[in-house]
Amino acid sequence: MALVVPSVVSSMNSLFIGAFLPSLPLDSLLSTQGIMILLLVAYAGAMWMFLTSAPKVHTVMVSDLEVARQFYEGLLNLPVADVPLHYYYNYEQTLSASAMDPLYISPSLGAPVATGLNTSTDGLWYQIKKNTQLHVISGASMGQKSRQRHVCFDRDCLELVLMRVQTRGIKHKIRREQPLNFLVKDIDNRVIELAEVSN
Numbered sequence: 001m002a003l004v005v006p007s008v009v010s011s012m013n014s015l016f017i018g019a020f021l022p023s024l025p026l027d028s029l030l031s032t033q034g035i036m037i038l039l040l041v042a043y044a045g046a047m048w049m050f051l052t053s054a055p056k057v058h059t060v061m062v063s064d065l066e067v068a069r070q071f072y073e074g075l076l077n078l079p080v081a082d083v084p085l086h087y088y089y090n091y092e093q094t095l096s097a098s099a100m101d102p103l104y105i106s107p108s109l110g111a112p113v114a115t116g117l118n119t120s121t122d123g124l125w126y127q128i129k130k131n132t133q134l135h136v137i138s139g140a141s142m143g144q145k146s147r148q149r150h151v152c153f154d155r156d157c158l159e160l161v162l163m164r165v166q167t168r169g170i171k172h173k174i175r176r177e178q179p180l181n182f183l184v185k186d187i188d189n190r191v192i193e194l195a196e197v198s199n
Helices: 004-020 032-053 065-075 155-167
Strands: 056-062 124-129 132-138 148-152 172-176 181-185 191-196
Touching: 056 065, 056 155, 065 124, 065 132, 065 148, 124 155, 132 155, 148 155, 155 172, 155 181, 155 191
Parallel strands: 056 132, 148 191
Antiparallel strands: 056 148, 124 132, 172 181, 181 191
């Protein structure tokens, strides 16, 4: 009876390993090539976990970053967020000059604003929902009657900002539903136009 138990355990282990690696002998799995394949699989799994856990980032272009800071931090009371790690590696950079309407872009968009700045992480970062961040960058032109203009290519982003405006009881005026366009007055009585840019 004592001789039967080790053989049963041994056959169970080989069945278990064989279920995952049906035709690979153990020596080929432990070879240099086998270890490299295992490392690549582990790396792919780690990258998948990293990218799926990364927050969704909405980007808003504004005509004045300091006015935008006062609006998002002061009036909307959005918490400041850390720059997501995937932005350090230039992952998911969705803004491109060719996709923007010239009406919304200031003439100096292509010109360097300052030296020594990292363009992928510049701007303001706010936590707008649990796994959603707002990235505020400069680049929009001033609106009619010298209005501050905030433009976005993502309707969901502007709907989140509008919901925040409404829940805080801030006076606003919806000018258009499609594409979304609304006005808000900030603390200093400046009119801010938030506009969706439809492609």
